[in-house]
Amino acid sequence: MVVVTDIVARLKNVNDRSLIMQVVRDCMDAAHTIEELRAELDSKSEELRSELASEIEGLHVELNGKSAALKNIMDIIHNENRATQERAKAHTEPK
Known part of the structure; x- marks a missing residue:
């Protein structure tokens, strides 16, 4: 590939x-x-975008799964706390 400065230097005293x-x-x-390199870069960029989109989708699915698991754990803790409070209340109430 010819460098632009080489081209300019060659043209200075040319007859x-x-x-x-x-x-x-x-x-x-x-x-x-330059056009070939730009096309190659565009192609690589599209490949990278596709790969990143796929990775992001996978992470999104994983995050949704972990979020659902966390919600289940929080529900269990909430239910256990409520049951503990009800048992404590039952022991402290007069019969």
Whole structure:
């Protein structure tokens, strides 16, 4: 791939038409290479987005499962606390 600074340096004192045409071709090659790299980057970006979306979905499912388990545990604790309070109340109430 031709570096732009090389192209500029080659053009500074050029009177040769064929050299100018070569520089133009080099510029076109560089532009084509940039487009290819941009397309490759877009492709990789899409792959990464897809992978991340899949990972996020998996984490979301895992989080929902853990959230449901935590809710069940909290319900059990709440029910046990209520039962303990009712037993304590039954022991302290006059008969």
